[in-house]
Amino acid sequence: MLQTYATKETLKKLGFEPIIIDRIPEAFGRNYPLHRKLAHPFTQRAFYLFRKHELQPISRPVFNSQELTDLLQSDYYGIVIGSDQVWRKEVFSVDGDYYMIHQQQLPIKKVAYAASTGVATWEYDEQETREIAAALKTFTGISVREEESVHMMREHCGVEACSILDPTLLADPQIYEPLRKKAKLSGTRKLITYILDWTVDKQRIIEQACVETGLEVQHILPQEKKRKGIWSRIINQDPCVYDWVNQIATADFVVTDSFHGMAFCIIFNKQFVAIGNATRGMVRFTSLLGQFGLSQHLTVDTLPNITQTIDYHSVNKVLTDKRIEGINFLRNSL
Missing domain, CATH: 3.40.50 (Rossmann fold)
Known part of the structure; x- marks a missing residue:
């Protein structure tokens, strides 16, 4: 959308x-x-x-x-x-x-x-x-x-x-500001996750990232979310798009296995780890991160060195x- x-x-x-x-x-x-x-x-x-x-x-x-x-x-x-x-x-x-x-x-x-x-x-x-x-x-x-x-x-x-x-x-990133103004949730002083396909490895990466950053975790899409049947779909709604954008925009750190989760981290100059998602198309991750010299921030099953911060001065010049x-x-x- x-x-x-x-x-x-x-x-x-x-x-x-x-x-x-x-x-x-x-x-x-x-x-x-x-x-x-x-x-x-x-x-x-x-x-x-x-x-x-x-x-x-x-x-x-x-x-x-x-x-x-x-x-x-x-x-x-x-x-x-x-x-x-x-x-x-x-x-x-x-x-x-x-x-x-x-x-x-x-x-x-x-x-x-x-x-x-x-x-x-x-x-x-x-x-x-x-x-x-x-x-x-x-x-x-x-x-x-x-x-x-x-x-x-x-x-x-x-x-x-x-x-x-x-x-x-x-x-123009300014087009997202009207969306953020409608948000009710923030990611300030949080490690925000946006995980589409939960696995044990991804859970472990998130836990390790929380320890290394000292941040409290906040899930945009919780692992326990189940959506089978109409009543479950009513109770367990998808995250609000406005909140989705604002939580990434205000996060202190992001862990995601989503291409667009990764893209919005770049848009808002966030420190992040991208977990490659082969089921949804791994080439999408490697191609985008390669363009910006960010391949070292892509992982599959282990936490990369998150003390190496992203130089957004260089990234923004390419962007x-x-x-x-x-x-x-x-x-x-x-």
Whole structure:
């Protein structure tokens, strides 16, 4: 959600009027928008409120490729696809629409911004690859999030792509201040954790980090959280997006196995340890940290040397240059 928010705000600053396309997998059923409207205020309240207040305007629901084509033909100048793992087959496979396979003939600008394959291996078969390659050749700009994806685009699809910042990092950090003002929780004088997939090793790393920093731990997503069944989903809500942002922004130290947890540590200049999460795509971690010279802050099962603080003077110089690259890419592609 924060990627979408950041992309929208960046496009607004570039003079565009972004509309978020409500692309719903047809398998969800035509009644899904009604279900979402009635159930999500109770079962997914954090996301529902963020979507309602921060992710507007949004298009009418579209359930298949033809409906998406019809929508884009109405009055759209272009479409920006991305970011995150929209090009990872295991995660997203909505009728090829994230590659514009069925919209090749549309006379609009088609741009991929920081699209991620999530992994360092090509997941598509020969027929899928031919369709993807043909569709990508109609794009006016192709950027990906990881350097490995640049090579895959060239090798498998015959197209040139550039590696570019995730939109959460691209955006002016000031766009997060209105979100923080709505937060109720803070991470001040705390070791904040944001762990998606708890393991014994991760728990041990967090305990060791608490000892070495002398900080009290505060979990954004507690280990004991269980969400099976509708009543459990109502009781055990996802963390509020506003609180999520503010806890990382105000933390004294962060431990996370999330790509975007790591990205927001960089945005807010936090000292952190990133625990590689192979299930969710390890290349996402190694690629981002490598760009900023922060690979030594990535671990898998042991606590790295946290007395070696991150030099954010150097990191921010790289970040500024890469933000300029990203903005120029969008300007030139659109």
